[in-house]
Amino acid sequence: MEEKNYYTIDPEGKLTCMKCGIPLVKGKAKFMYLDNGFPVELPVCPQCGFVYVPEELALGKVASVERALEDK
Amino acid sequence: MMDEQIRIEERGSTHVYRQIKMLSEEELVLRESRCVYEQPAYCVAACPLKLDAKAFMDAAAKDQFDKALQLYEKIAPFPAILAAGCEAPCEHKCKLCELGEGIAVRDVEQAVVRYGKRPTVKGFLRMKKKQTVVLFGSGLLILFLTGELVKKNYPVTVVSEEPDLEQWLRAAVEKAGIPEDAVQHDLALLKKMDLTLRGAELPDAQQIRAAAEEFNAVCVSPALTAGLFPEAAPDQALMYDRDLHIVTGSGESEGGVLAAAEAAKRAALSVDRIVQKLDPSNMRGTEGTSETRLYTNTEKVQPSDRLPHDMADGYSREQAVREAQRCIQCHCDECIKGCAYLQHYKKYPRILTREIYNNVGVIMGDHMMNKPINACSLCGQCTVTCPNGYDMAEICHRARQNMVSTDKMALAPHEFALLDMLFSNREAFLSRTQPGYESCKYVFFPGCQAGAVAPETVRAAWTDLSSRLEGGVALMLGCCGAICDWAGRYELYDTVKEFIDRELEKLGGGTAPVVIAGCPTCMKELKGHEGLEVKGIWDVLLEIGLPEGGQGLDRPVAVHDACGARGDHAAQEAIRTIAGKLGMEITETEYSGDRSPCCGYGGLTAYANKEVAHEMTELCLSRSDAPYITYCMACRDRFAREGRQSRHILELVYGTDAGAPPDISEKRYNRMRLKNDLLKEVWNEEVYEVGPDFDIHYTPEALQLMDQRMILKSDVIDVLKYARESGEAILDQESGLYIARARIGNATFWVKYTQENENTYLVRSAYSHRMNIVTR
Numbered sequence A: 001m002e003e004k005n006y007y008t009i010d011p012e013g014k015l016t017c018m019k020c021g022i023p024l025v026k027g028k029a030k031f032m033y034l035d036n037g038f039p040v041e042l043p044v045c046p047q048c049g050f051v052y053v054p055e056e057l058a059l060g061k062v063a064s065v066e067r068a069l070e071d072k
Numbered sequence B: 001m002m003d004e005q006i007r008i009e010e011r012g013s014t015h016v017y018r019q020i021k022m023l024s025e026e027e028l029v030l031r032e033s034r035c036v037y038e039q040p041a042y043c044v045a046a047c048p049l050k051l052d053a054k055a056f057m058d059a060a061a062k063d064q065f066d067k068a069l070q071l072y073e074k075i076a077p078f079p080a081i082l083a084a085g086c087e088a089p090c091e092h093k094c095k096l097c098e099l100g101e102g103i104a105v106r107d108v109e110q111a112v113v114r115y116g117k118r119p120t121v122k123g124f125l126r127m128k129k130k131q132t133v134v135l136f137g138s139g140l141l142i143l144f145l146t147g148e149l150v151k152k153n154y155p156v157t158v159v160s161e162e163p164d165l166e167q168w169l170r171a172a173v174e175k176a177g178i179p180e181d182a183v184q185h186d187l188a189l190l191k192k193m194d195l196t197l198r199g200a201e202l203p204d205a206q207q208i209r210a211a212a213e214e215f216n217a218v219c220v221s222p223a224l225t226a227g228l229f230p231e232a233a234p235d236q237a238l239m240y241d242r243d244l245h246i247v248t249g250s251g252e253s254e255g256g257v258l259a260a261a262e263a264a265k266r267a268a269l270s271v272d273r274i275v276q277k278l279d280p281s282n283m284r285g286t287e288g289t290s291e292t293r294l295y296t297n298t299e300k301v302q303p304s305d306r307l308p309h310d311m312a313d314g315y316s317r318e319q320a321v322r323e324a325q326r327c328i329q330c331h332c333d334e335c336i337k338g339c340a341y342l343q344h345y346k347k348y349p350r351i352l353t354r355e356i357y358n359n360v361g362v363i364m365g366d367h368m369m370n371k372p373i374n375a376c377s378l379c380g381q382c383t384v385t386c387p388n389g390y391d392m393a394e395i396c397h398r399a400r401q402n403m404v405s406t407d408k409m410a411l412a413p414h415e416f417a418l419l420d421m422l423f424s425n426r427e428a429f430l431s432r433t434q435p436g437y438e439s440c441k442y443v444f445f446p447g448c449q450a451g452a453v454a455p456e457t458v459r460a461a462w463t464d465l466s467s468r469l470e471g472g473v474a475l476m477l478g479c480c481g482a483i484c485d486w487a488g489r490y491e492l493y494d495t496v497k498e499f500i501d502r503e504l505e506k507l508g509g510g511t512a513p514v515v516i517a518g519c520p521t522c523m524k525e526l527k528g529h530e531g532l533e534v535k536g537i538w539d540v541l542l543e544i545g546l547p548e549g550g551q552g553l554d555r556p557v558a559v560h561d562a563c564g565a566r567g568d569h570a571a572q573e574a575i576r577t578i579a580g581k582l583g584m585e586i587t588e589t590e591y592s593g594d595r596s597p598c599c600g601y602g603g604l605t606a607y608a609n610k611e612v613a614h615e616m617t618e619l620c621l622s623r624s625d626a627p628y629i630t631y632c633m634a635c636r637d638r639f640a641r642e643g644r645q646s647r648h649i650l651e652l653v654y655g656t657d658a659g660a661p662p663d664i665s666e667k668r669y670n671r672m673r674l675k676n677d678l679l680k681e682v683w684n685e686e687v688y689e690v691g692p693d694f695d696i697h698y699t700p701e702a703l704q705l706m707d708q709r710m711i712l713k714s715d716v717i718d719v720l721k722y723a724r725e726s727g728e729a730i731l732d733q734e735s736g737l738y739i740a741r742a743r744i745g746n747a748t749f750w751v752k753y754t755q756e757n758e759n760t761y762l763v764r765s766a767y768s769h770r771m772n773i774v775t776r
């Protein structure tokens, strides 16, 4: 069964991993907080696994989910 | 230094389903009952018919006569007769009587009846009840009771000797001296009522006895009852004769118009019970007048008299509006007036307490009240301003402790402050005896915020104390633990307490020295340690005299009393004495002394809820335009941050100026600097400061963002260090920025930067999130 993704960002080749020297690609990642998990698709380095969380995402959606979980 | 092992742990899961009651139900009710916010206004309590006179006056004052009339007709089926004949006991209970003349409630009622309009569009056709009622006779009671029962949708039959409705009504009001226009007004209403009159019929005893077979309830006028059933002894509270099974009264209930109206209400309620074959004494709720415990502050109310009539028959519409405008809408908001937190949430303590109590009891699901629980500054002002001493701080503090104990309290709102406390008691902690002393008689404890905001002042104060007091003055730079106390982290608080006690004992050579506190909150917290003698530096300075060189401000100043000094009149007085000695002229504000509001730092509001904290600061500053003199460094800092000239009294005593308020990184830097400088210069201890082996610069925007987002320079350094070691970073081609990150404690920090060369960074932005990110 297709797992639901809470958020998807495609880097479209505009981000480069400095360690591996290759572009980040859209990859599967997961946010974990207080024992709750949220599958997402974010820019990921296909080699070293660096996952990029953009500023807007961190301050927007991520922050609001955090606040909601903190009140659970 | 505090144990490195101590960690501030994030709770593991949101799926922990534990609950401990924060208060017993009785304790809760006892607390709630102190708040009289919901108590009825004086006029409302005095009305046996339960007219909401306060809402009525409010509508009238706004010239909303139709609305006012609706309220009045709710209690009066024959409004003109009632308004004309009511003795208006409410007028004597009106709060304004204490100052001048009470509101002329009855005159306003008359005007409302005269000028108000009933809604013309008919509402839904209301369903008639199945049970039928018959009323025998005439008189005020029977008239009013008929009105009540028609309103309740009973099919009503009236049997009386008067031939028609007009005669029947006139007979009822005959002795009450009701003016003709009022009679006409209500006669029109009566004629529109859905009822059957069997006129010109003189009821006899047998007919009344037999009526029970045809009707579900039988009502008889007191006059008829007295004539036909001399043995009757109706219960006056129920308006019911148990033996005869009739709703009636004795002659006295025909007293005045108001008495009859009240009796009619009681009788109507009995009818409700009887038609359901219930005992009329069943479930009657509260009837008649009530007691009120309301408190209403009239200090700012100008005494005034009733508006005189200029027409023979009462107020004109405009006059009634003006008279209604004298009504002060009695209510209690003593606590709310002084507290930005209560204003923010627009809730009075009674309801807030209940909601917080329920929130704590939520085992699974959302805790909607966490924000309010963490936004109270625990300052204790409400306990002083409330006429009944309501203690909202206790409620919020207990709720925090409770939720910490059940693992329901999020760490996020308090983590920064708690880590800051650990910083104060680890890296920045200093505890030394005065050079030349093995043990000291005194120890100066300036408090963490003093070192963070005004390190030079701390240094000057300690230098002064240690040069003038006999017996040696040790110095302890650290946090008293108030931060964990406020956060509800009681276990951590105990740890800090033990730690401080241990360190104090070392300084005194076995027993703790006398503590000279530089901060009222530290003073309060330290006084809670067993066997500790604690004084305020302000007291010591008054004992030994102020040092040379102090200089007050040359403008009149306002003193902002610290919430930590609430109830400590000696401290409040001492500050004013010192200010006076420094030549300052003090203007007192309404909320000073024990009534002082919190600056927004207390209770960790500044960390947990910046918005409310800001409103608290604003409220403090709105009291005066003068520069503020404080004796708590947190207050000084928050006021200066809002752009107000504010000085700690010690800055003026020692002629230091802490200047512009520091950002969060500077606050840490200041504490480290103070400690290291003192170690070097006073105790000749060499301090090796190891900074990063690369240069970091920040754009002004980055610094501003970091302060807003509570990101320290040390966090940025850690991220860059990690990036240098691991090589992990990315390049965003569009912006040309490098982006690196590291997980530090319970959060992931991200830094966006450019690099001039291998060892020079320019930070453009930084952000963080608490969620952990993993690949899958």
Ligand code: SF4
Binding pocket: B034, B035, B036, B037, B332, B333, B334, B335, B336, B348, B349, B350, B385, B386, B387, B388, B389, B390
């Ligand atoms: S001051 Fe506040 S807490 Fe006290 S009775 Fe009035 S509304 Fe309630």
Ligand code: SF4
Binding pocket: B041, B042, B043, B044, B053, B054, B057, B093, B094, B095, B096, B102, B103, B326, B327, B328, B329, B330
């Ligand atoms: S001032 Fe208004 S609300 Fe207060 S008692 Fe008088 S009529 Fe009632």
Ligand code: SF4
Binding pocket: B338, B339, B340, B341, B342, B375, B376, B377, B378, B379, B380, B381, B382, B383, B392, B393, B598
């Ligand atoms: S902030 Fe202070 S005055 Fe306001 S509710 Fe809390 S303790 Fe009471």
Ligand SMILES: [Zn+2]
Binding pocket: A017, A018, A019, A020, A021, A045, A046, A047, A048, A049, A050
């Ligand atoms: Zn890589």
